Structures are given as C-alpha cells and as structure tokens.
Amino acid sequence: MIRREVAIVGIGQTAYAKALPGTAWELAIEAILAALADAGIDPKDVDGLCRFAPPFETVSEPQLVRALGIRELTFFAESPLGGEALGAVIAHAAAAVKARLASTVVVYRALSQSKGGRFGRADGRGPGGAAPATATAGADPNPHVVVAEEDNRSFAWPYGLMSPGQLFALWARRYAIVNRLTDEDLTQALGAIAITQRRYANNNPNAMMRDRKMDADDYRNARMISEPLRLFDLCLENDGACAYVVTGAETARALRDDPVYLLSATQTISPYREPMGIYVTGELLELFPPATAARLFADAGVGRTDIDLAEFYDATSYMPLRSLESYGFVPDGQAWRYVTETGTGPDSPLPVNTHGGHLSEAYLHGMNGVLEAVRQLRGTASNQVADPEIALVGAPAGSAMILAR
Amino acid sequence: MAIIPAATDLTRPYWDGARHGKLVVQRCNNCANHWHPPLPGCPHCHSTDLGWQQVSGTGTVYTYTVVRHATHAALAGHIPYVIAIVELTEGPRIVTGITGCDPRDVRAGMEVRVRFEAVTDDVTLPYFEPASP
Numbered sequence: 001m002i003r004r005e006v007a008i009v010g011i012g013q014t015a016y017a018k019a020l021p022g023t024a025w026e027l028a029i030e031a032i033l034a035a036l037a038d039a040g041i042d043p044k045d046v047d048g049l050c051r052f053a054p055p056f057e058t059v060s061e062p063q064l065v066r067a068l069g070i071r072e073l074t075f076f077a078e079s080p081l082g083g084e085a086l087g088a089v090i091a092h093a094a095a096a097v098k099a100r101l102a103s104t105v106v107v108y109r110a111l112s113q114s115k116g117g118r119f120g121r122a123d124g125r126g127p128g129g130a131a132p133a134t135a136t137a138g139a140d141p142n143p144h145v146v147v148a149e150e151d152n153r154s155f156a157w158p159y160g161l162m163s164p165g166q167l168f169a170l171w172a173r174r175y176a177i178v179n180r181l182t183d184e185d186l187t188q189a190l191g192a193i194a195i196t197q198r199r200y201a202n203n204n205p206n207a208m209m210r211d212r213k214m215d216a217d218d219y220r221n222a223r224m225i226s227e228p229l230r231l232f233d234l235c236l237e238n239d240g241a242c243a244y245v246v247t248g249a250e251t252a253r254a255l256r257d258d259p260v261y262l263l264s265a266t267q268t269i270s271p272y273r274e275p276m277g278i279y280v281t282g283e284l285l286e287l288f289p290p291a292t293a294a295r296l297f298a299d300a301g302v303g304r305t306d307i308d309l310a311e312f313y314d315a316t317s318y319m320p321l322r323s324l325e326s327y328g329f330v331p332d333g334q335a336w337r338y339v340t341e342t343g344t345g346p347d348s349p350l351p352v353n354t355h356g357g358h359l360s361e362a363y364l365h366g367m368n369g370v371l372e373a374v375r376q377l378r379g380t381a382s383n384q385v386a387d388p389e390i391a392l393v394g395a396p397a398g399s400a401m402i403l404a405r
Numbered sequence: 406m407a408i409i410p411a412a413t414d415l416t417r418p419y420w421d422g423a424r425h426g427k428l429v430v431q432r433c434n435n436c437a438n439h440w441h442p443p444l445p446g447c448p449h450c451h452s453t454d455l456g457w458q459q460v461s462g463t464g465t466v467y468t469y470t471v472v473r474h475a476t477h478a479a480l481a482g483h484i485p486y487v488i489a490i491v492e493l494t495e496g497p498r499i500v501t502g503i504t505g506c507d508p509r510d511v512r513a514g515m516e517v518r519v520r521f522e523a524v525t526d527d528v529t530l531p532y533f534e535p536a537s538p
Contacts, residue, residue, distance in 0.1 A: 120476060121476055121477070122476045122477040123476075123477045123478050123479070143406065144406060144407045144408070144409050144525060145406065145407070145408045145409070145477070145479050146409055146410075146411050147408060147409065147410050147411060148411050149410070149411060149412075149413045149415075149416055152442045154410035154411060154412075154413075154416060155410070155416075155442050155499070155500055156500045157408055157410075158407075158408045158409055158410050158524070158530055159488055159500055159501055159502040159530070159532075160408070160472060160476075160477075160480050160483065160486055160488060160502065161488045161500055162408075162476050162477050162480075163476040165476075166470055166472055166476070166488060169470035169472075170468045170469070170470050170488065170490060171468075173468045173469060173470055173513070174467070174468035177468060177513040177514075223473070223474070224471075224473045224474075225472075225473060225474040226470045226471070226472045226473065226474065226488075227470050227471040227472075227473065228470075229470075271448075278490065278498075278500060279441070279442060279498060281440075284467070284468065284490070
C-alpha cells in the first residue's frame with residue numbers, strides 16, 4: 001500500500017503542437033528539466049527513471065543519464081501497453097521510493113509524431129508507433145504488405161484493422177449494442193463528451209484547440225472516420241513531452257507546501273483478457289474486472305463520492321464514457337444518458353478531463369492528465385475546480401491512480 | 406497490393422486451413438477446450454498436446470465498424486469496408502471482414518457464414534457474409 005507515503009513534487013511539459021522543431025530526446029529533456037525546476041531538485045540528484053516501454057517511448061534511460069548529468073541511476077523501469085502504462089509507471093516509481101531503491105524518480109513521456117509517424121497511420125509506422133508492416137522485396141511495382149505476427153496483429157491487419165481508432169470504434173459499437181442504443185443516442189453521448197472537453201480546452205492556454213470552438217453542428221458534420229466515431233471523437237496527433245517527479249512524502253514536504261500525494265495506483269491484466277480486448281472470452285466492454293477498481297479505491301481509503309475530478313485517458317470520446325462506469329461513478333449502461341443529462345462540465349458533480357483531454361488539449365498517453373490533476377490539486381489549473389482534494393486519473397483498461405493534496 | 410499475414414510455426418495451420426477452404430481453431434487434446442488466436446499451450450489445463458479443429462464457419466456479428474477513412478495506402482481503394490468481430494457458433498471470436506452485402510446493412514447479431522477469399526496465389530483470408538441473402 002502506498003497511501004500518502006510518496007508524492008509528486010514537480011511537473012513539467014513542453015508546448016504541444018502538430019509539429020515541434022525538437023526531437024523526442026530534446027522534448028524529454030525540456031519537460032524533465034521543467035519538472036525538476038518546479039520541484040527545486042538538481043537534475044544530478046535524480047536516481048530513478050520510469051517510462052512507457054518501447055515502441056511507445058523512444059527516449060532511453062542512457063540518453064537521459066548523459067543529457068541530464070545524472071550521477072548514478074539506481075532504479076529504472078518500463079511499462080508496456082501504451083496508455084495502460086499510466087498507473088504502472090507511477091506505481092513503479094512509488095514502489096522504488098518506498099523500497100529505497102531510489103529517492104528521486106522522474107516519470108516521463110516524450111512524443112514526436114511529426115518525425116516518428118502519426119498514430120492514425122499504419123503505413124510508415126504501426127498503431128501506437130509500433131513496427132511497420134514491411135513490403136515484400138523485389139521488383140514488384142505493387143508489392144504486398146506482409147504483416148509479421150506480434151500480439152495477434154497478423155490476424156487483424158489483413159482485414160484493415162490497423163489503427164487504434166478502428167479498434168476503439170469496435171468497442172463503442174459494442175457499447176451501443178449491449179445497451180440497446182440507437183445511433184442517435186450514441187452520437188448524443190459521444191458528442192456531449194467531445195463538446196464539453198472542447199469547451200475546457202477553449203479556456204486552457206496549453207491546449208492545441210484553445211482557439212477552435214466546436215458546437216453540436218460542427219461535431220455532427222465532421223466526417224465519419226470509423227463508424228460510429230467521427231473526426232472529433234478521435235484524439236489529436238502531436239509532438240510534446242510531459243514529466244513529473246516522485247519522492248518520499250517527507251522529502252516532498254521539505255521541498256514545497258503543496259505536494260500532491262499518491263493514495264493508490266493500479267495496473268492489471270486478468271486471466272483470459274488482454275488490454276485491447278479483441279479476444280476476451282467474456283464481454284468486450286469489461287476491459288478490466290470490477291475488483292481492480294475496488295482495489296484502487298480500497299488502497300486509497302476513499303470512496304467514489306470523495307473524488308472531486310477525474311482525468312480519463314481519451315484516445316477516443318468513447319473511453320471517458322465507459323470509464324465513468326468502469327471506475328464505478330455511474331452504473332453500467334447509464335453513462336450515455338448521464339453525460340447528456342448531468343454532464344462532465346465545470347459545474348457537474350464530477351468534472352472530467354478539465355484540460356480538454358487528448359481530444360482537445362494534446363495527446364501524451366495520459367501523462368498530460370496527470371499534470372492537470374496535479375495543477376487542480378494545487379489550485380493552479382486554468383479550469384480550476386472549486387477547492388478539490390482528491391482526483392482520479394485512469395485509463396480504460398484499469399491502469400489508474402488516485403491523487404490527493 | 407494486398408495486406409497479408411506472415412505465418413509462424415504457431416499460426417501456419419490456421420492459414421493453411423484457410424487456403425484449403427477450412428476454418429480451424431486450436432483445441433486442447435487433453436481437456437477439449439478450444440480458442441483463437443493460437444497459444445503455445447492450453448490456457449486451461451496447460452497441456453501442450455494441442456490440435457486443430459475444423460469449425461462450422463457460421464456465427465454472428467459481435468461488433469463491427471464501417472471504415473470510411475483509409476489508414477494505410479493499401480486500403481485506399483477499399484473504402485468503405487467493414488471490420489467485424491464474429492462470434493463463431495462454437496464459441497471463439499475472430500476478427501474478420503464482412504463482405505457480400507452493403508456495409509450499411511451490417512447489423513449486430515446478424516447471422517454470417519465464412520467465405521474464403523484468395524488475396525494472393527498463396528494466401529486465403531476467411532471473410533464472412535450474411536448467412537441469408
């Protein structure tokens with residue numbers, strides 16, 4: 001159990017944009033130095049690094065040890081599965097600090113889609129920046145694309161299931177099927193999330209969509225990408241980096257008056273499941289078992305009504321919708337109605353993705369949601385929730401954390 | 406230009422089956438469970454005495470999406486197309502495409518049957534089409 005024994009003492013980020021001049025390495029350094037400056041920690045004193053595993057995170061530990069002048073890195077760990085590493089990376093940092101394997105752990109995520117390939121394209125680079133499908137050699141002017149077997153990809157790509165957005169469209173359609181929603185019901189629900197998040201972004205100076213208003217007509221009239229998902233149901237593709245610094249609670253209190261404590265963190269893969277869910281033997285919508293959410297809250301020692309805001313990983317608008325149910329804020333099958341009637345805006349019982357999320361701030365594999373939760377708990381967010389004490393940051397398949405001031 | 410799977414020792418019987426007009430899934434010779442995609446051992450009893458079982462090729466649409474935006478140059482000429490997860494009558498689910506009907510006519514729960522399509526001289530993919538036209 002982690003409850004309040006470690007804290008986030010510094011956060012840092014780069015600008016977010018469709019294309020930034022720096023490499024992912026340069027962006028990582030910029031974000032990490034900003035986080036360490038925010039914490040008041042000398043970069044030489046960093047002794048731990050936690051990151052998203054390749055192929056997602058391309059900036060390596062040795063690159064950062066050299067660039068930052070770290071004296072000795074005593075702990076480093078990588079977590080797989082893209083956005084589902086979100087809770088794992090901080091769990092590893094916290095475990096390392098508690099076990100005294102390291103005292104000052106930096107967690108980072110740097111992304112240069114302008115140089116490394118857009119996640120929405122499968123030619124050039126694969127889903128999530130994974131290895132490309134390779135063209136056959138030889139003189140054939142129109143070669144076939146041969147898909148190597150890796151994580152069942154050779155059973156999916158030949159049918160044109162090649163990008164995350166298409167996969168999440170299968171999830172969203174399943175949600176409509178199970179809950180007997182009409183296309184109009186689902187459009188209303190997904191649109192409510194996309195539009196609410198855009199409004200948050202319109203008041204967030206960091207957001208790529210700060211100056212781009214979107215109303216219901218804009219949402220509906222956008223082109224269909226992979227039914228039922230339209231253009232604005234899908235996240236942005238961008239460059240940028242985020243970092244935060246984890247230390248023991250006592251160190252954190254010595255460094256600043258407003259550390260943000262980690263109450264609990266979860267990572268999960270349960271039997272016969274896989275995070276993307278295609279081949280689960282049970283219900284596709286149950287990407288993680290209720291026991292995981294129960295453990296997240298029990299370890300934190302808080303209940304659902306104690307949570308003041310949530311930052312849900314949103315590669316698509318469907319994910320926050322279902323996460324409201326998976327994490328237990330709304331009963332199964334009711335979030336579609338909840339988001340249209342109660343909503344997730346600034347005056348709702350549970351504001352969600354107050355920075356605009358991946359749909360409208362920027363896409364950083366959930367890390368910008370962690371930074372937003374820290375700003376909210378410090379009281380320095382641009383869409384500040386009134387006096388929040390506890391925040392949840394979570395990905396759709398159960399990788400999550402609960403933070404408190 | 407087709408998008409084709411590179412078979413491994415583990416997956417080759419599936420693709421060989423398709424080339425011969427048979428839809429097969431891996432099964433455990435010890436406890437008789439079956440599953441898809443293939444695994445090195447049985448996830449239930451952990452036996453490595455595994456075989457392949459031909460299935461009926463019928464099933465229902467579990468979920469689907471009509472893709473209207475190509476994410477790979479090889480797909481540019483195929484838009485719109487339908488990706489589906491089909492639940493086989495025997496239980497396992499497979500990722501496939503639905504052909505043989507207008508994409509707008511695909512529905513959840515629709516009964517479908519396998520339809521083998523040779524995409525190259527060497528590779529045949531199992532697609533599905535409506536069981537009743």
